[in-house]
Amino acid sequence: MTVQWFPGHMAAARKRVAAILARVDVVIEMLDARLPEASRNPMIRALSAFRQRPCLKILNKADLADPDATRAWLEFYEAQPGVKAMAFSCKEGDPGKNSARILARCRQIAPHRNTPDKPLRMMIMGIPNVGKSTLMNALLKKRVAAVGDEPAVTKTEQTLSLGKIQGQPMTLTDTPGLLWPKIEIEEDGYMLAASHAVGINAVEPEGIARFLAGLLLSRYPALLAARYRLPLEAVGALDAVAFLETVGARRGCRGKGGGIDAEKTATLFLTEYRGGALGRISLEDPDSRARMLEAKHAAARREESSENEEREGNDASKTEK
Secondary structure, eight states, X not given: OOOOOOOHXXXXXXXXXXXXXXXXSEEEEEXXXXXXXXXXXXXXXXXXXXXXXXXXXXXXXXXXXXXXXXXXXXXXXXXXXTEEEEEOOTTSSOHHHHHHHHHHHHHHHOGGGOBTTBOEEEEEEESTTSSHHHHHHHHXXXXXXXXXXXXXXXOSOEEEXXXXXXXXXXXXXXXXXXXXXXXXXXXXXXXXXXXXXXXXXXXXXXXXXXXXXXXXXXXXXXHHHHHTTOOHHHHHTOOHHHHHHHXXXXXXXXXXXXXXXXXXXXXXXXHHHHTTTTOSOOSOOXXXXXXXXXXXXXXXXXXXXXXXHHHHHXXXXXXXX
16 A cells, blocks of 8 residues: 555645745744654755755654654754754643744744844744644744644645744744655655544555554564553564454454454554554654665665666577577
């Protein structure tokens, strides 16, 4: 199963955002702290680079992510030129204090705008359902953007004034959640779907749950054992399919004939992951990301080599004839 989701409003929004970006000083890119690179839209990177705009990467939902992985990601992004990064949770701590930290970082990376007569113009960008509107409401200290636990709640952009912060006027533009036309890395599509960044009509929950179960069995078996009250050694002996069947049996997810209802089990498992019931989980860290990409590149090199050999063999055969 390939996960792809690029509704028409996203294509239109991309063109409008590209035009607005010319009038923006700082891009605030919201990432899901559980899957920062999988949730990083390459179109946003290209647009920011083209306009040479500094970027503040906000690793949102940090309360749901593995803190060790989040620290590694912050170091990874801070090492990149023109980029600052910080972990954030709209549900933890003092929202006002956390929002002030974000604005302070934006001023830091755009010092040329730090004068009373030059408003600091910021734009929030990111994938669907990553928390952009929630952050905007926190920064403005009032509800101005619709919020929901569904992707694509925001379908158009809006620019609002934050007033003066420490004597400097600031404006903030909210944008629709943007995915990209083709998700090249299959695992990224699965991670995005598991984390609810993809519309439910574009995915099949059983396949996404099997992917997630397999990933978590390798990365967090102890958390799964604790959540579903299973012996750790038993969890270690299960594959994704057997694990989900065990979860379905324990949670009473049965169909009319008494067998395990795969769809109901998958939905339950995905819901518990998304809500943090399984514990603080990250689906990737910089090291695992590097290993996955290297494996992809190695496979591509092998495929290219095989195609070249086949082509050379065909050419030799033609010559002999």
